Amino acid sequence: MSTLNIVNKSPFEKRSLDQCLSRIGSDDAVLLIEDAVVVAMAGTRYESDLKSAAAAKKLYVLTPDVEARGLADKPVVEGFTQVDYKGFVALVTEHDRVHSWL
C-alpha cells in the first residue's frame, strides 16, 4: 500500500514539507504543487535533504506550477521527476491513497 503525498506550501513559509518527509513510508511518493515547487529548484538550503529523500522515495514536481512562477529555465534538484496535470492524475491512480498536507 503506497501513498501519494501532495505538498503545496514552500518550506520557507510552512513546515508541511518537513513534516511530510519525516513521517512517510519508504515506498511513498511526494508531489510538490503550487508554492511548494520552489523547493525543487537546485541551490536552496533544502537541496541536500531532498537529495537524500530522493534516494529512498519518488519525488515529483508539477511543471505548470514551476512555469507559472517563472522557474522553467532553472535546474531542478537531482532525483525529481517533472509531471504535467495528466501526470498528476496518473500518479493518483498509481498509488493506493492520496494525502494532501494542508
Added chain:
Amino acid sequence: MKFSILVNEGPYQHQASDSAYQFAKAALESGHEVQRVFFYHDGVNNGTNLTTPPQDDRHIQKRWSEMAESNKVDLVLCVAACQRRGIVDEGERDRNKKDATNVADGFRISGLGQLIEAAIESDRLVTFGD
C-alpha cells in the same frame, strides 16, 4: 477510475480552485470519471453566479458549470458553509426568508454526507486547499 475532489478555498484568493479544476480537466481528458466535486468552507464561493471577473481573466464559476454540463460532474456546495457566506438556492431562500438566489448552473447545495458518500464511492478523493 472514479475520482472525487474536495475544494476548501475560494476563487481568486488561493490557487486551490484553479489546481482542482486543472486536475479534474486532466482526469476527464485521460478517460477517467469525475463523480463529484465537493466545495467546503470558502470553497462554496466557487458556486455563486454573481461572479463577474474582468473579460481577460478566467471565469472560475463558469468553468465549473461548463464542466458539470458537458461531463455530468456533480458540483456540491456545503449547506452550512453556504448559509454563512450568502450562497442561496430556492430552498434556502424560502427557509431563511431571503429575497434572492445565486447558486450557479450545475451546482447544488447539500450536506457533508455527500462528501462522505463521494469518499466511499470513488476510487480516489483528492483534496485541494490552503
